[in-house]
Amino acid sequence: MSVLARPVPSAEITAARTWLEHAHDWVVTVDHKRLGIMYVVSGIVFLLVAGAEATLMRIQLAWPELHVLPPETFNRLFTMHGTTMVFFVGIPIVFGFGNYLVPLMIGARDLAFPRLNAFGFWIFLFGGLLLHFSFIGGEGLYGSGSAPAVGWFAYAPLSGRAFTPGNATDYWNLSVFIAGIGTVGTAINIVATTLTMRGPGMTLSRLPIFVWTILTVSTMTLFILPPLSAAQIMLLLDRYLGAHYFDTQAGGSAVMWQHFFWFFGHPEVYVLMLPGFGFVSEIVPVFSRKVIFGYATLVAATVAIGAVSLSTWAHHMFVVGMGTGLNAFFGLSTMLIAVPTGIKLFNWIATMYGGRIRFSVPMLFCCAFLFQFLCAGLTGVMLSVAPFDWQLSDSYFVVAHFHFVLIGGLVFTIFAAIYYWFPKATGRMLGERLGRWHFWLFVVGFNVTFLTMHIPGLLGMPRRIYTYPADRGWEMWNLVTTLGVPLQAIAILIFAVNVVVSLRRGAPAGDDPWDAWTLEWATTSPPPAYNFETVPVVSSRRPLWDLKHPDDPDGPHE
C-alpha cells in the first residue's frame, strides 16, 4: 500500500489506443523513464548480438585447428564483440539506469534537459546501428568495406590507411565517435540534474549511493570521453586528409594513440563498474534489512576511485617500453585503486553481517558478484605488477581478468538491478522460480568459462588468435571454456522468457514490493509521467523508512 496519495495510473487514461499511437509515443518521448527503458532494452539487444559473436568465437576455439570461421571473420568478430559490449551494451545500460533512477531517487520531475536526453539516446542508437551496418554493408556494396577488424582499441598506426585500407575501420571510428557525443550529453544532463534538481531535504549527504556513483562516473565521462573523440578525429584526419599524427614514416608516434585511447579506456572500466557498485549498495541493505554500513566511506571510496582511475591508464602499456619510472608510477597507482575498491567490499559484507538476509534473485546476483569481483580485483592487482604483466600481457589471462570484471562484476550487478527495479518500471514482478534457474545456470556457466580461461593464459595462449596447434596443452582448457557457453546461453534464454512471461502474467508488484527505503518506491509502479504528485520531504538517507516508521526516524542516528 502506498504511503503517499496515489495518482491516477496513466494506463487507465490511455487504454483505448492503437499500438501505432503507442509506438509514436515512445519515439517522440522526452520522458526520462521511457528513455531509460529504451536505453536498457537496446543495450540488452546489443548484448545478445555481441554474445552471439562471442559464442561463434568460442566454437572456433573449442579444439585445435578447427575451421568453423575463416581468420578474417574471427578478427571481425572479436572487434565487433568488444566494441559492442563496451560502447553499446555497458554504457547504455549503465546510463539507462541512471536516466531512469536519478530523477526518481532525488525527487525530481525529470532530468535537467529532457530533449538533450532524447537526442543522446537516438544518436547512441544510430551509432550502434551504423556499427552493425558494416556487416551487411560488406562485400555487396562496393567500397563500403566489411565489419572492422582492428580490435576494440583500434591501435594506430595499424588502424591507419596504410595497414587497414577500405572503409571498415571508419565504421568503427564514426559509430563510436557519434555514440560518444550522446554519452557526453547524457553525462552533462545527469550532473546538472543531480546538482540542481534535488527535492526538498535531499542534501548531498543524503543522496542514495547509486546516485553518487552515477554522478561520479558522469563527471569522469566529461574528462575522459572527449579525448577519445579527439583521437578519433586525428585518426580520421590521418586516414582521409593525409595528416601524420600516427604516421611513423613522417616522424609521428606509434604509441600516442595508445596513450589517448587508454586515457579514455581505463577510466571507462570504472565508468561501467562504479554504477554496478551503486546497484549493489542499493540492493544489499534492502535484502539484509540493515542500513548500509559506512555510507560516508562508500561515497568517499566512490569519488576516490573516480579520481585515481584518471591516472592508471598506462598499465595497459607496460609492454610498449615506457621505462622504469612510468612503469612504477602506473603500477603503483593501479595498486592504489584497489584500496578504495577493497573498502567497498568490506562495506557490503559488513552490511550483510548480522542482517536478516532474504536470498531473493537480486540478492543472489549480488552475492555472486561479491565473490567474483574479488577474484577480478585480485587478478587486476597481479597484472599491475609490471614484470608479471610483461609475461601475461595480451594473453588469455588478461581476457579472463577483464571478463571477470565486466561479466562477473558488471553484468551480474546489472541482472541484480533488472530483477530489483523491473517491478518499479513495469508494475509486475519478474518470476522468482525462472529467476533462480537463470541465476544458477549463469553463475555456473560463467565460472566454468572464465575461471578456466585463466589457465590457458598462464600456459601462454595469446589472445586474438583464431586457432592454435594441438601440442601446447591448451586444448582441454579451451574445450571446458567453450562448454560453459551453452549454460550461459540457456540462462540468458530463460531470462528472456522470464521477462516476456512476467510482463503478461507476473504478479502485480504494488508500489514497494521489496519494502525498500529510497524515494523511487514512494510512487506508483510504473510511476506516472510526472513521477510524484507531491515530492516527499526528505529528512534522512532512508526517506521511506521515516514515512513508514514516523515513531523512529533515521535522522537522529545518522
Place this chain on the structure above:
Amino acid sequence: MTGPGHAGHAWRGRVGMIGLIIAEASLFGVFVVAHLFYMGKSLHGPLPREVLSLPVLGTICLLSSSVTVGLGARALLHGNVRRSGLWLLVTVLLGSIFLAETAHEWYRLIYRESLTIGTNLFGTTFYPLVGLHASHVIAGLVMLGLCCVFAATGALRTAHAERVEMVSWYWHFVDGVWVVVLMVVYVVGR
C-alpha cells in the same frame, strides 16, 4: 520548465554549460598535448618560426569581444534589449575580424608557404588545433548572430537573460582557449 520551481532550477543551465566547457576543454587538451609533443619533431620545413607571425589584430579583437559580450548579457539582465543587441552585434563583428585574420593566415600558409595538413608534423598538429578553435568561434558567432537577429525583431526579452548569459560563458571559454592556443602555437611553438 517555467513556473516557480525551487532555487536550483536557475542553476541547471549554468551547471550544464560548465559541464559542456569541461568536456570541450578536455577535447582541446588532447590537441594541445599532441601539438606540444610533436613540437620540433617535423622532419622537414616549413617550420613554425619561418612561417608563423603573431596574429596581433585578431587576438586583440577576440579578447576584447569577451568584454562586449559581457556588456551585452548584462544589458539584457537590466532590461535594455536594444543596448544588449548592439553590444552583441559588436561582439559578432569583433569575432568576424578574428576569423577573417585566421582565414587570411591559412590562405597565406597554404598557397604561399605550401604548408598543408600533410606537409609535416607541424602542419598536422597546427591546422586541427587552430581549426578546432576556429570552428568553435563559428559556432559562437552563429549563436550570437541569432541573438542579434532576435534583438532586432523584438523576440529577445528580459526573460532570456539567462540564456544569453550562457552564450556569453561559452564565448568566454572560446576566448580562454585562444589564449592557450596562442601561447602554445605562436609563442612557445615558434
